[in-house]
Amino acid sequence: MRYGVLGTGAVGRVLAGRLVEVGHDVQMGSRTADNEAAAAWAAEAGPNASHGTFADAAAFGQTVMNCTAGGASLDALAAAGAENLAGKVLIDVANALTFETGRLTLTVCNTDSLGEQIQRAYPDARVVKTLNTMGNEVMIHPERLPGLHSVFVSGDDAEAKQQVAGVLESFGWPPESIIDLGGIATARGTEMYLVLWIEMMQAAGGDRHFNINVVREAG
Amino acid sequence: MRYGVLGTGAVGRVLAGRLVEVGHDVQMGSRTADNEAAAAWAAEAGPNASHGTFADAAAFGQTVMNCTAGGASLDALAAAGAENLAGKVLIDVANALTFETGRLTLTVCNTDSLGEQIQRAYPDARVVKTLNTMGNEVMIHPERLPGLHSVFVSGDDAEAKQQVAGVLESFGWPPESIIDLGGIATARGTEMYLVLWIEMMQAAGGDRHFNINVVREAG
Numbered sequence: 001m002r003y004g005v006l007g008t009g010a011v012g013r014v015l016a017g018r019l020v021e022v023g024h025d026v027q028m029g030s031r032t033a034d035n036e037a038a039a040a041w042a043a044e045a046g047p048n049a050s051h052g053t054f055a056d057a058a059a060f061g062q063t064v065m066n067c068t069a070g071g072a073s074l075d076a077l078a079a080a081g082a083e084n085l086a087g088k089v090l091i092d093v094a095n096a097l098t099f100e101t102g103r104l105t106l107t108v109c110n111t112d113s114l115g116e117q118i119q120r121a122y123p124d125a126r127v128v129k130t131l132n133t134m135g136n137e138v139m140i141h142p143e144r145l146p147g148l149h150s151v152f153v154s155g156d157d158a159e160a161k162q163q164v165a166g167v168l169e170s171f172g173w174p175p176e177s178i179i180d181l182g183g184i185a186t187a188r189g190t191e192m193y194l195v196l197w198i199e200m201m202q203a204a205g206g207d208r209h210f211n212i213n214v215v216r217e218a219g
Numbered sequence: 220m221r222y223g224v225l226g227t228g229a230v231g232r233v234l235a236g237r238l239v240e241v242g243h244d245v246q247m248g249s250r251t252a253d254n255e256a257a258a259a260w261a262a263e264a265g266p267n268a269s270h271g272t273f274a275d276a277a278a279f280g281q282t283v284m285n286c287t288a289g290g291a292s293l294d295a296l297a298a299a300g301a302e303n304l305a306g307k308v309l310i311d312v313a314n315a316l317t318f319e320t321g322r323l324t325l326t327v328c329n330t331d332s333l334g335e336q337i338q339r340a341y342p343d344a345r346v347v348k349t350l351n352t353m354g355n356e357v358m359i360h361p362e363r364l365p366g367l368h369s370v371f372v373s374g375d376d377a378e379a380k381q382q383v384a385g386v387l388e389s390f391g392w393p394p395e396s397i398i399d400l401g402g403i404a405t406a407r408g409t410e411m412y413l414v415l416w417i418e419m420m421q422a423a424g425g426d427r428h429f430n431i432n433v434v435r436e437a438g
Binding site: 101103105106109110111144145146147149150152179180181182185186188189190192193195196197198199200202203204207209210211212213214215216217218 | 320322324328330363364365366369398400401408409411412414415416418419421422423426429430431
């Protein structure tokens with residue numbers, strides 16, 4: 001499948017690289033066509049990797065993945081263009097974090113979420129929130145951690161969530177680790193969890209190689 | 220030890236009962252001295268259980284546990300009285316949830332937390348936030364769930380957190396399951412996690428017998 005990956009930061013590069021690894025054609029999009037990080041990534045990732053503007057990458061992708069910083073996501077998607085997102089699965093992995101107050105806070109939470117904002121802004125896109133609850137190395141290599149641990153999906157379109165589950169499985173996520181929380185409004189829960197994730201990361205001296213496993217009663 | 224448990228709801232009754240079971244003297248406090256739920260609980264829980272007003276219970280306890288609804292906690296603690304809380308470990312298990320908007324939201328989050336509000340209001344109390352990330356049956360019988368799963372503690376006073384860890388261990392929590400997140404400001408993370416907890420509970424058809432285990436890289 002052809003993927004458009006929006007964003008040239010660590011999350012975008014890691015996810016775009018993994019998508020190429022598992023057999024997809026990937027175009028990385030950024031604000032400008034000559035972004036150095038995107039060009040370097042495409043050169044290293046081989047013949048199935050390319051780069052362009054947000055609009056180029058969204059037009060190229062049959063599926064689009066939003067890997068921009070949460071505070072920049074709505075602008076990036078506007079640059080990508082509604083016509084390049086319509087009807088497509090739009091995988092949103094972003095978190096709307098800010099350190100402006102000297103401490104991590106979310107720019108949207110509790111009564112709304114970035115996932116919902118994106119779905120409202122692009123009603124013809126099929127938004128699925130996922131992978132936003134962990135560090136990027138755990139996203140693409142869940143086997144780095146021992147035993148089972150969980151990844152969440154939120155979205156209004158059941159078929160889109162099934163497709164995303166397939167992508168997660170191709171990254172190495174066992175089907176029983178994938179938890180469907182329901183509609184896109186449940187992105188509130190996974191986005192708000194980020195505050196606890198940051199606290200756990202800080203309490204462990206900065207180590208990002210962890211995740212949570214949802215444990216239920218046996219039987 | 221003598222415990223004052225504030226609140227007569229399910230969480231208060233379950234925790235007060237478990238404290239009696241593991242060998243403590245417990246007084247349950249409520250707004251009025253003749254609260255029926257508190258009287259019934261004390262009658263059933265035996266000779267080491269009693270009940271009274273919020274102030275009675277706080278005065279009785281060497282340690283005080285806030286099990287009131289989050290939205291009522293500051294009023295309940297005001298009724299308990301600063302003089303009855305000063306110098307004591309104050310274990311806060313409350314979550315400030317409301318369904319007023321037709322959907323669960325928090326009445327405080329992101330830039331503040333109930334745990335911090337309580338610590339600010341009672342600077343001489345030694346507030347420890349814990350157990351607020353799970354249903355009450357899991358709180359007191361962690362062995363209900365298979366394998367390891369996690370409980371968090373947040374508080375500014377290291378000795379108070381050690382004492383609380385001892386209480387948790389007496390309930391059956393293995394020491395390696397107890398995660399110290401840091402100061403009381405980290406109550407933000409565990410309180411905000413409640414939204415994801417509710418979503419997981421709803422996605423599983425209302426089943427509350429689950430928790431999360433923090434999984435880290437082996438080695």
